[in-house]
Amino acid sequence: MFANVGWGEMLLLVIAGLVILGPERLPGAIRWTSGALRQARDYVSGATKQLREDLGPEFDDLREPLSELQKLRGMTPRAALTKHLLDGDDSIFTGKFDQDDKPAEPMPPTPPTPTIREPGVTPFDSDAT
Structure with a gap:
């Protein structure tokens, strides 16, 4: 039911409950909520057990x-x-493709291509931005 609720969300709920209910009523609200969830879980497991017995x-x-x-x-x-x-x-x-048992030969390095700059034009490096 609450499989997607992480610790961050739980902490947020406790802080919101502390602000809304106050420190006096928060423990009672947590007890009531946990009791209601436990009772609902018992009802569902009982219904499943009864359905299993009936069918x-x-x-x-x-x-x-x-x-x-x-x-x-x-x-x-x-x-x-x-x-x-x-x-x-x-x-x-x-x-991971099916290849022969021999290892692949490394590719020879390619020499860098020379760049021609026009005078007065600042070079633009797309990797640097």
Whole structure:
């Protein structure tokens, strides 16, 4: 439920609660909130347990489409491309291609190209800006 809430957000909520409720009522509000969340979690787990008992083996048939949806939820564009277009071969993304056993020969360095400057023109280096 709160899987995406990090420590920064929790600290912000505590500070906002401290400002809004004050230091006297904040501990009681935290106790009430944690009790309500615990009670809601107990209700949900009880409902799941009762549904499992009522449906029996059909419960697993109900969970199968949900697990497929969970797989789709984690599908990123890269994973979709890899799975459907590249048949699971992700070497195009990792740069690990099937090569011969011999190591590749290094490329000889290319000499720098001479630049011709016009008099009175300041050179512009795009990498420096």
